[in-house]
Amino acid sequence: MGGSKPASKRRVATVKREVEKLIAQCRLTVKRGADPFQVDVKGSLATLRNFIELASSLDDIRLDGEALYNLSTIVESQDRWIKFRSSKLFVDPMFIESRVKTASSRMLARILVSCWTPTASIDTLTPSMLDLAISYWNRLKPLKGRWGRLSGSSTEYLTLSFDEASKLGLIYDKGFEELLSSIEDYVKRLLSIKDKVEYSEVVRGSWVEMVTKAYLISFLVSSGRLGLVYDPSTDRFYITSYSRSDMPRSIAISVGVGG
Amino acid sequence: MGSKRDLEERARRALQLLLVQRHRKPGVKGWELRRSIGKNYLNILEYLNEKLDSYGLCIRMVYEGEETTPDQARFLVTVKDSIRMSEAISAGWRIDELAILAASIAYIASRQGSISSRELLRLLEVKFPSWFIEATLRRLIRYGYLERDGDIVKIGWRSKAEIDGGKLLELIVKMDVVSES
Numbered sequence: 001m002g003g004s005k006p007a008s009k010r011r012v013a014t015v016k017r018e019v020e021k022l023i024a025q026c027r028l029t030v031k032r033g034a035d036p037f038q039v040d041v042k043g044s045l046a047t048l049r050n051f052i053e054l055a056s057s058l059d060d061i062r063l064d065g066e067a068l069y070n071l072s073t074i075v076e077s078q079d080r081w082i083k084f085r086s087s088k089l090f091v092d093p094m095f096i097e098s099r100v101k102t103a104s105s106r107m108l109a110r111i112l113v114s115c116w117t118p119t120a121s122i123d124t125l126t127p128s129m130l131d132l133a134i135s136y137w138n139r140l141k142p143l144k145g146r147w148g149r150l151s152g153s154s155t156e157y158l159t160l161s162f163d164e165a166s167k168l169g170l171i172y173d174k175g176f177e178e179l180l181s182s183i184e185d186y187v188k189r190l191l192s193i194k195d196k197v198e199y200s201e202v203v204r205g206s207w208v209e210m211v212t213k214a215y216l217i218s219f220l221v222s223s224g225r226l227g228l229v230y231d232p233s234t235d236r237f238y239i240t241s242y243s244r245s246d247m248p249r250s251i252a253i254s255v256g257v258g259g
Numbered sequence: 260m261g262s263k264r265d266l267e268e269r270a271r272r273a274l275q276l277l278l279v280q281r282h283r284k285p286g287v288k289g290w291e292l293r294r295s296i297g298k299n300y301l302n303i304l305e306y307l308n309e310k311l312d313s314y315g316l317c318i319r320m321v322y323e324g325e326e327t328t329p330d331q332a333r334f335l336v337t338v339k340d341s342i343r344m345s346e347a348i349s350a351g352w353r354i355d356e357l358a359i360l361a362a363s364i365a366y367i368a369s370r371q372g373s374i375s376s377r378e379l380l381r382l383l384e385v386k387f388p389s390w391f392i393e394a395t396l397r398r399l400i401r402y403g404y405l406e407r408d409g410d411i412v413k414i415g416w417r418s419k420a421e422i423d424g425g426k427l428l429e430l431i432v433k434m435d436v437v438s439e440s
Binding site: 031032033080081084090091092093095096097099100101103105106107108109110111112113114115116117118119120121122123 | 278279280285286316317335336337338339340341342343344347350354355357358360361362364365366369370371372373374375382385386408409411417420421422423424426427428430431432434
């Protein structure tokens with residue numbers, strides 16, 4: 001008799017889990033519009049009968065009620081499912097799927113348009129919006145005042161050739177990976193001589209060169225191809241080889257003309 | 260209801276309410292019409308509908324969710340006959356977007372009105388890149404053509420109002436894929 005109590009408790013727990021699973025299954029079936037006949041209503045009712053016989057608390061009874069309600073929604077879905085399948089509107093989803101897959105976009109669009117009657121509506125300007133617009137207009141400074149910072153009265157449009165754009169540094173004449181590799185090789189050559197290289201030494205050059213190198217190095221450091229350390233005693237940044245022990249963090253380095 | 264003049268006046272007010280878009284969604288709720296033009300608003304809408312018919316427009320009533328009474332339904336004016344492809348394109352729609360809408364509605368309708376978004380994506384990914392599908396679905400959901408409830412995608416209130424689902428399914432079933440492609 002002493003061993004039967006824990007065994008009974010275990011049984012209640014098992015059945016309870018089954019009931020909870022049943023509730024979840026019912027809800028999912030109804031929500032997804034899946035085939036409600038996949039739920040074994042008869043078997044589930046037998047489980048519930050078993051559960052109510054073992055029920056010992058108010059919570060168990062509440063759970064039983066919830067499961068019964070969810071089962072009833074399945075029965076309702078089964079009714080709807082049969083009505084839908086026997087209606088004129090029913091078309092096998094698999095068939096629709098295959099038609100959609102084989103039809104062209106233009107054909108599908110044309111079909112949609114032939115059964116589409118769009119809504120007619122008017123976007124309107126209300127008196128309060130007009131009021132807002134008038135006060136904005138009154139507060140708006142003349143164009144001259146707002147554009148005073150810009151020199152010249154007219155804007156001319158020029159066309160840049162590929163070489164000119166390349167000279168100005170607006171476009172690169174090499175591929176991005178090529179540029180990355182060249183600077184990586186350069187830094188690695190320096191690192192073969194000493195443990196760390198000062199950041200400002202590497203990026204030194206004209207303004208365009210410096211920004212380009214800074215961008216490439218940030219890319220190499222972010223992707224783990226190089227490392228970057230900060231020495232607070234000298235307030236300088238150094239490029240090193242990448243170490244897995246480095247803690248990933250974001251570093252902002254300001255660069256000026258001339259490094 | 261009063262005189263003919265009163266009827267005309269109420270119909271005019273109803274048309275303004277129906278056409279002027281005051282919120283994000285077009286149209287107006289039944290209870291708003293009741294408040295503005297009186298409890299006989301359904302009769303007035305019927306009268307207005309007859310008038311609009313000659314201009315190729317009609318009034319539609321659509322239930323957005325589980326509502327069951329006209330007061331809770333949304334009323335809007337739609338064109339009576341279907342439009343031309345060129346008109347749809349000039350209204351800002353791309354052919355691919357229309358194709359996605361057609362495929363989604365047909366597939367969802369064949370599945371009793373709701374499917375998981377994963378299933379819908381699986382179908383559409385056969386024809387379109389996923390970034391385009393996601394952007395288009397977002398747009399369709401924003402406009403009310405589709406609805407998303409967690410992982411589930413449903414036919415939106417706007418599709419119910421504007422698109423003849425039965426005809427769409429029929430045309431998809433009957434379409435001549437071989438000659439078209």
